[in-house]
Amino acid sequence: MSHGTVSPRVGDAATELLAGAQEAFPAGELERKLGQGRPLRIKLGFDPTRPDLHLGHAVVLRGLRRFQEAGHHIVLIIGDFTAQLGDPTGKDKARPPLSSEDVEANAQSYLDQFGVVVDLERVEVRRNSEWLGKLDLSATLKLAAKATVAQMLARENFARRYERGDAIGLHEFLYPLLQGYDSVAIRADVELGGLDQRFNLLVGRDLLAAYGQEPQVCITYPILEGTDGKEKMSKSLDNYVGLTMEPGEMYGRTMSIPDALLPAWYRLTTGWSAPETASRLENLASGQLHPRDAKMALARRIVELYHGQPTALRAEEGFVKQFQRKAIPDDVPTVAIAERRVNICQALVTAGQVKSTSVARQKIAEGAVKILSGDQTVRVTDPRAEIEIPAEGVVIRLGKSIVRIVPG
RNA sequence: GGGGGGGUUCCCGAGCGGUCAAAGGGACCUGACUGUAAAUCAGGCGGCUCAGCCUUCGAAGGUUCGAAUCCUUCCCCCCCCA
Structure with missing residues (x-):
């Protein structure tokens, strides 16, 4: 690691790329890689367990788009193999595995939705069954030997489940390793993920080193809270706003978030610049901007991002008509x-x-x-x-x- | 392999022969109040041809006038010992 050799231009580029990110580690590593002057291989993986992408995913996808626009090489991994295993992240209990038909259908749906935020024309799409499906037992054992039980138990949700006496399947320990192996398979320079993916990203980093490759930089993004204001946004809790949701519902769901969520949502979902976000939030804090109006602006913006401005305005009119004036809306199901x-x-x-x-x-x-x-x-x-x-x-x-x- | 503890309605969790469609909490839905926010108050929260009836308490049998509660077998989970 060469300290102090990063040129100011490379440093600025890194700062720009990291807009919206929660953290990037190890510190300085991204700058160093950028300094090599080649397009970096940027990895992002999703398990196609549930067919709807939502605003929470968009936070990370927007980060990915920054790298794409800067000319880096994007590798999108559809975790068709790992989906059948089930990521234990964020779950305090084991997940039921999915059938391969479900996974396949979901994968296609995911791909369609990725296109809403990133340019699919310039993305390398890979399915991890491509290499994970070929791992034989001896290769798997070799992989498993790269990690220890203590490392796995260091992770909070495994530790919690262990303490509570809940079941932890052996295969669940394998999950982070398999995700990490994806990085090895595609020779990732950088992996993006939600903050909750930190552990998995780190395992990938260690594995790259273990397989004699240059370790990846890990970049995490903040977790977006769901419309209930309590849990992280997720389809299973039905507290989400889907990227391909119909405009009226998108607008309505956004309007139902608690006021306390406004600052976080302004920062994470609008794509507005930091100064613009800050000034709007100041107005809100000072009472110049009514929370309801702030929320309407947010809802309008979100619909605009995914459906365009004219549609956003229509969604707002419909909302006002239906809920604020209690009239029959135009487009009743x-x-x-x-x-x-x-x-x-x-x-x-x-x-x-x-x-x-x-x-x-x-x-x-x-x-x-x-x-x-x-x-x-x-x-x-x-x-x-x-x-x-x-x-x-x-x-x-x-x-x-x-x-x-x-x-x- | 041995010993112990468990599996209850979406989740947690009481019940341990009748008064149990099953306490309590959470989630959720509805009404009032609002800004479809929060907070609050009220009601609901298995199904139906709904003042009654039907099907539920891991599964299958059995005992009993009567079982979520007792017995048998089976399945699954957790802990301790080896």
């Missing part, structure tokens, strides 16, 4: 029902607003079900009520969700 006359509970179930007629009855008892026609709103009070379905359909509202039922 429509469900067709064969009968011309149905029981209200049955209709709610068929329309997917409730999962059973029992629940429908309860919601009616709670006064949550309303039928809207024109500017008339009628609250349904009798679970045995029958509703007529006219040719133009009928709009039913249950709490926040609205559905138009048409004859079919």
Whole structure:
């Protein structure tokens, strides 16, 4: 490691590349690699376990795009092999493995979504089954010998599970090694990942050294909290805003975040420059900017990033109309029902607003079900009520969700 | 291999022969209040042809008028010893 030889230009380049990152280590290493004057091989891996990419993924993807724009070589790894194993990261319990059909379908869906943030034309896409599938037992043992149980237990979530007496599958210890082996297979110079990936990234770094290659630089990105303001954003908790979500839902979900999340979301999801973000947040802090308006600006911005400005404005109008003025929105989801006359509970179930007629009855008892026609709103009070379905359909509202039922 | 402790409704976690669709908490849904925020209060949270009925307490059998609770076998998890 040569200290003090980094030119100012290389240093500036590194700073720019690291915008939005949480940390990069070892310190100075990225600058050193940049100083070699060649395009670096930048690795980013995803396990296609769940088919929706969300704003949390976008934080890292935006970092990746910076490297791409600077002319570095991007290697996107679809963890089709590791997905069947299940990353223990962030889980306090073992994950059920996925079938290979699921993995395949998800992988394709992921690829489509990567394109929303990075330029897929200039990305090398690899599947890790390509090399992991070929590892025989002796190679696997050799790989396993590179790490110790103590190293694995040093990791907080393994340690916690161990202490609590929960099961830890042996294969789970292998996961970080396999992810690390990906780095070896593609000769990574740099690996990006969420902060929660730090351990796995480090294992990759160690493995590169163990296999006689130059160790990778590890760059982590902050974890984005989900719309509930409590847990990290994830599909399984349904506290996420998906990158390919329909604009109205994207806008609405963003509006539902707690105010306390505004600063973090401004910094991590908007792509606004640091100064611009800071000045907006100052206005918010000083009370010049109403939290609601700050949130609307955020929601508008997010929809704009993924659907374009005109769509964002329409999403906002729709939101204001529906929720702030409580009018029937323009694009109500429509469900067709064969009968011309149905029981209200049955209709709610068929329309997917409730999962059973029992629940429908309860919601009616709670006064949550309303039928809207024109500017008339009628609250349904009798679970045995029958509703007529006219040719133009009928709009039913249950709490926040609205559905138009048409004859079919 | 031996000994011990466990598997309860989405999660945690009570129950240990009837009054149990099963305490309590969390999550979630709805109503009120709002800015579809937070906080708060209220209700709900297995299903149905819903004042009643039906199916649940790891699985399968059995005992009993009656079982989540007792017995048998099986499956799975954890701990200790080897």
